[in-house]
Amino acid sequence: MSALTESPTVARPAKRRAAANPAPKGPKESPLSRVGAMTVMLVFTLYFLIPIWWLFVAGTKSSSQFTSTNPLWFADFNLFENIGNLVAYRDGVFLKWMLNSALYAGAGALLATLFAGMAGYALAKYRFPGRELLFNIVLGGVLVPATALALPLFLIFSQVSLTNTFWAVFLPSLVSPFGVYLTRIFASASVPDELIEAARLDGAGEVRTFFTVSVKLMFPALVTVFLFQFVAIWNNFFLPLIMLRDETLFPVTLGLYAWNSQVNQIPELRGYVLIGALLSIIPLIILFLLLQRFWRNGLGAGSVK
Amino acid sequence: MRITKRAATVALLTAATVAMTGCSAAGGSSDGADAADCAPAEGKVELSFTSWIPGIEDVVKVWNDENPDIQVAVQTGPNGNGGTYANFFNQLEAGNAPDLGQIEYDALPNFRVQDGLVNLASCEGVMDAKADFVDWTWGQVSFNEDDAVYAIPQDSGPMAMFYRADLFEANGIAIPTTWEEYATAAEQVRATGAYITNFSQGDINQFAGLVWQAGGTWFGNDGDNWNVDLTGDESVMVADYWQDLIDRDLVSTVPAWTTEWDNAYNTGAAWTWNSAAWGANSIASGAPDTAGKWAVSASPQWEAGDEASGNWGGSSTAVFTGSEHPYEAAQFALWLNSSSESLTMLNESANLYPAAKDGLELPVLKEGVEFYGDQPIYDVFAEASGQVSADFVWGPTMTQTYNDVSDGFKAAVSGQGTLSEALTAGQTSTIDALKAQSIPVAE
Numbered sequence: 001m002s003a004l005t006e007s008p009t010v011a012r013p014a015k016r017r018a019a020a021n022p023a024p025k026g027p028k029e030s031p032l033s034r035v036g037a038m039t040v041m042l043v044f045t046l047y048f049l050i051p052i053w054w055l056f057v058a059g060t061k062s063s064s065q066f067t068s069t070n071p072l073w074f075a076d077f078n079l080f081e082n083i084g085n086l087v088a089y090r091d092g093v094f095l096k097w098m099l100n101s102a103l104y105a106g107a108g109a110l111l112a113t114l115f116a117g118m119a120g121y122a123l124a125k126y127r128f129p130g131r132e133l134l135f136n137i138v139l140g141g142v143l144v145p146a147t148a149l150a151l152p153l154f155l156i157f158s159q160v161s162l163t164n165t166f167w168a169v170f171l172p173s174l175v176s177p178f179g180v181y182l183t184r185i186f187a188s189a190s191v192p193d194e195l196i197e198a199a200r201l202d203g204a205g206e207v208r209t210f211f212t213v214s215v216k217l218m219f220p221a222l223v224t225v226f227l228f229q230f231v232a233i234w235n236n237f238f239l240p241l242i243m244l245r246d247e248t249l250f251p252v253t254l255g256l257y258a259w260n261s262q263v264n265q266i267p268e269l270r271g272y273v274l275i276g277a278l279l280s281i282i283p284l285i286i287l288f289l290l291l292q293r294f295w296r297n298g299l300g301a302g303s304v305k
Numbered sequence: 306m307r308i309t310k311r312a313a314t315v316a317l318l319t320a321a322t323v324a325m326t327g328c329s330a331a332g333g334s335s336d337g338a339d340a341a342d343c344a345p346a347e348g349k350v351e352l353s354f355t356s357w358i359p360g361i362e363d364v365v366k367v368w369n370d371e372n373p374d375i376q377v378a379v380q381t382g383p384n385g386n387g388g389t390y391a392n393f394f395n396q397l398e399a400g401n402a403p404d405l406g407q408i409e410y411d412a413l414p415n416f417r418v419q420d421g422l423v424n425l426a427s428c429e430g431v432m433d434a435k436a437d438f439v440d441w442t443w444g445q446v447s448f449n450e451d452d453a454v455y456a457i458p459q460d461s462g463p464m465a466m467f468y469r470a471d472l473f474e475a476n477g478i479a480i481p482t483t484w485e486e487y488a489t490a491a492e493q494v495r496a497t498g499a500y501i502t503n504f505s506q507g508d509i510n511q512f513a514g515l516v517w518q519a520g521g522t523w524f525g526n527d528g529d530n531w532n533v534d535l536t537g538d539e540s541v542m543v544a545d546y547w548q549d550l551i552d553r554d555l556v557s558t559v560p561a562w563t564t565e566w567d568n569a570y571n572t573g574a575a576w577t578w579n580s581a582a583w584g585a586n587s588i589a590s591g592a593p594d595t596a597g598k599w600a601v602s603a604s605p606q607w608e609a610g611d612e613a614s615g616n617w618g619g620s621s622t623a624v625f626t627g628s629e630h631p632y633e634a635a636q637f638a639l640w641l642n643s644s645s646e647s648l649t650m651l652n653e654s655a656n657l658y659p660a661a662k663d664g665l666e667l668p669v670l671k672e673g674v675e676f677y678g679d680q681p682i683y684d685v686f687a688e689a690s691g692q693v694s695a696d697f698v699w700g701p702t703m704t705q706t707y708n709d710v711s712d713g714f715k716a717a718v719s720g721q722g723t724l725s726e727a728l729t730a731g732q733t734s735t736i737d738a739l740k741a742q743s744i745p746v747a748e
Contacts, residue, residue: 064593067567090359151395158399164380241388242395245355245380245403254383261387262357264562265583265618266655267590269359 052281059278063271082275094276096248097255101234102283104251108173109230116176116229117222120183121214125196135184141177146232150239157243168243169251173233179225186221187214223294227287234284252280343428343632348374350633353403355380356622357389360654364647368640375633377405385409385620386704397421397625404628405638409620410445411510411699413456414524416623417448418701418744422455423624428635431457437643442660444695446621448526455623457638458660460651462581462618463689464514467588469576470600470678472499480602484546487605491555494576502577503569504547505561506714509707511617512547515579516540517697518615519607524700530747531739533700535710535732536725542607544724551718558718567591579604581617582658582686589676597675601682603689614689616697619660658686665690702738709734 050072057074058066059082065075086094123135153172157163162171191214199209215222240254250258256276259269354365354377362379369376380403382389390412396402397419408416416422425431431454435443442458466481473480473490476497481487491501505511513523521539525532534540550556557575559565569575570592578588588599604614622638624631641647643661651657652669659665665687673679700706713727739746 063590067564067591068571068594071564154395155399158396158401161401163399163401241383242392245353245382245392247379247381257387258357258381258383259359261383262359262655264587266359267587270590 055274055278055281059275063268066271066274079275082271083279086272086275086279089272093247094252094255094272094279097250097252098280098283100249101251101253101280104169104173104236105230105233108170108233109226112174112176112179112229113222113226115174116179116225117183117215117218118210119180120185120221121187121191121210121218123180123184124187125191125193125214135180138177138180141175142181146172146236147238150242153239154242163243164245164249166249169236169240169249172239173229173236176225176229176232179229182225183218183221187218190221191217220294223291227291230287231284252276256280343425343635345429345632346630350375350630352377352405352628352630352634352637353380354378354405354622354637355382355389355393355403356407357382357384357387358407358651358655358657360650363654364641364650367646367650368637372637375637377637385412390415390704393421393625394419397627400627402625402627404624404630404634406623406625407459407620408456408623409618410442410458411513411703413446413621413623414448414699414701415703417455418742421623421626423626423628423631423634424452425454425457425624425631425635425638426452428632430639431635434639434643437662438660439662439665439690439693441616441690441693441695441697442619442621445619445699446623448698449695456621457623457635457642459620459622459642460583460618460657461660461690461693462514462583462616462658463686463693464518464579464581464604464615464617465601465685465689466604467578467580467584467599467601469573469595469598471598472497472573472576481605482603483609484605484607488546488550488555491550492553495555499573500557500569500575501555502579503557503559503561503566503575504551504718506558506718507711508561508617509710509714511580512543512710512714513697514581514615514617515543516615517694518604518613519543520613520694522694522697523706524698526698527747530745531700532747533732533735533739535706535728535735540728541725544728548717548724551724571595582683582689583618583656585674585677585682586656597678599677600680601677601685603685612692613694614692616693619658621660658683700735700739701744702735702742705738706731706735 054071057072060077060079061069061075062078062082069075119138123131123138149172154163157168162168195213195217196209199213200206204212234251235253236251237253237257240249240251241257244250244254247255256273259276260273263270263273352375356379361381365377365379382392385408389406390408393402393406393408393416402421413422432452434457435454438458439461442461443454446456446458447453448455468480476493478490478493479486481490487501494501516523516539519539519542521534521537521543523533523535523537523540525534547556551558557569559569570578570588571594573595578584580587585601589596603612606613622641624634624638628634642659643663645663645667648657648659648661648664649667649669652659652667658670659667664670665683670683670687671681673681674683710727710731713722713730714724716722717724717727736746736748
């Protein structure tokens with residue numbers, strides 16, 4: 001499931017990098033290397049797209065045709081019927097999961113971006129004792145995988161009786177060390193000190209300067225952070241698995257996983273898992289297509305420094 | 306604070322291990338001390354119950370409507386090994402485990418060893434309920450100790466043989482009633498180009514069910530130490546039997562539960578499946594084109610005329626240490642797993658095959674099943690359920706044992722090593738795992 005949803009994330013930069021290469025080299029490039037590059041590209045594209053194609057095709061089949069027909073081509077087209085069944089199953093619990101995911105990922109990524117942006121900006125633009133130490137500690141946070149923190153977080157949240165609540169998944173989602181890192185780099189490169197100085201002279205307070213001037217200059221980086229964080233929260237599976245017991249709080253990844261774990265004994269769940277997985281990647285695809293432009297700028301600008 | 310708590314937990318675990326092994330053999334009377342305090346609470350009680358059965362909340366709602374003073378809140382998650390067991394252990398560690406939880410029989414010893422389960426023996430009605438459940442299921446939840454009940458049996462998976470009645474008849478092959486006949490039939494089936502069955506390299510609990518049928522057992526507890534016996538005579542006999550079929554290419558070895566596997570049944574490339582009662586739906590949904598062509602008969606026997614069956618799967622409802630209301634929890638668990646109302650709903654929503662004796666007589670389990678040519682297949686399973694030995698014991702580290710044996714089986718079906726070598730390796734690694742957890746093992 002998570003492998004499927006990740007594929008658009010991975011596919012795009014690979015494609016873009018390969019696509020960007022031929023341009024500067026121009027006519028000097030030999031046809032052979034071009035063919036080679038295209039072949040590699042094609043193979044990777046297929047590698048990432050075939051599972052999605054398979055999922056789409058599987059989502060259109062009735063359960064009896066699922067096993068008995070060609071897995072990569074259509075049988076009777078039952079997509080909408082399948083979606084209808086999924087939505088109706090158990091009073092629409094799947095829709096609830098999608099909403100939960102949207103809330104965790106949307107609100108979580110928005111706030112995480114805001115916090116990361118403010119922190120990164122402060123680290124880039126203000127001089128204060130311990131600044132580098134603070135930044136290095138945050139950098140250290142990038143190295144710690146979120147999965148490793150899930151169990152300690154569970155024990156901590158248990159002590160304040162917050163497990164199995166919305167906050168158990170939401171609060172840890174607000175932290176993005178990578179976001180702080182990226183926005184700091186970006187702010188120091190793209191927000192000129194002179195501009196901040198000018199804003200101060202015009203009488204703007206620090207907070208106002210940040211929201212009216214700096215945020216606009218940092219926008220590409222913020223979009224990047226938002227996208228990364230959104231995808232990270234959407235695909236985050238382990239933390240909800242450990243924290244949540246109440247089905248109405250589940251994000252879609254955990255809900256589908258729970259169903260999938262019982263396919264052996266309750267085979268009719270397989271159809272729901274397939275169509276649910278297909279629907280669950282759609283928001284990610286839409287988000288990427290919409291924000292791709294900003295994201296590309298942000299990634300490029302961040303990496304130059 | 307944390308440190309002292311952890312130290313206390315460790316001490317507790319150690320004590321639990323000692324306590325358990327100290328009294329599990331003959332008398333087991335000291336275990337009763339655990340269970341001494343099981344009195345009804347005054348006023349309204351709220352219980353939490355974690356189960357991964359889809360639709361369980363509808364069943365619980367029936368209980369809640371009838372019992373305003375004992376309200377049960379359902380929590381859910383993936384199946385046990387998919388994460389819910391790990392969550393239970395985390396919650397026991399953090400002190401916020403639910404009152405009740407679903408635990409499969411093969412995982413109960415793990416929770417028992419970690420002192421996670423409340424002995425319900427002194428709770429009103431629990432010991433009286435013993436006669437209501439199929440004997441071997443009670444053995445699974447009491448570890449065959451006296452005065453001990455660590456969970457209420459929920460469902461079971463007595464095994465029988467699903468087979469393609471039409472293909473056997475059309476090819477004039479007799480339905481095997483012994484494993485010897487089964488091997489002969491396998492040759493005849495292979496001659497038609499198909500396989501008699503698929504040997505699953507991943508379902509070690511299915512293999513355990515076959516060993517169970519043969520009269521073997523993998524674990525034991527002599528009161529002081531755990532015995533690990535994956536390489537007993539019966540286990541080796543079963544392993545060698547299947548190894549022979551694999552060597553002669555008489556059974557296929559595709560990974561189970563995949564579309565490839567479904568397809569083999571759907572297209573008639575595999576003719577039988579030695580599986581549990583709950584497997585009836587797996588075939589019906591995996592092989593829809595073969596509707597009406599299947600039938601079920603008793604498992605092949607090792608000696609002609611024997612009547613033994615194995616078990617594959619099944620779970621129980623346990624009360625966790627730390628629950629403040631074991632009395633009410635036990636009442637709920639008894640109702641959930643023995644009332645015909647509840648069992649009917651569980652069967653409809655999740656194909657659960659009951660562990661309660663009355664449950665085997667449910668009207669829904671007496672009807673002919675269309676997919677099986679209107680054969681009342683559950684009669685076969687009801688009979689099989691009565692033929693399952695009560696002596697089979699699971700070990701405290703089954704996840705590890707399954708994984709290690711499964712690794713060996715996978716290697717064996719691809720030609721490296723044999724099934725019985727995999728059992729030998731599993732034996733060694735299981736003993737190591739027990740020692741690593743300071744669980745006493747007899748050598």
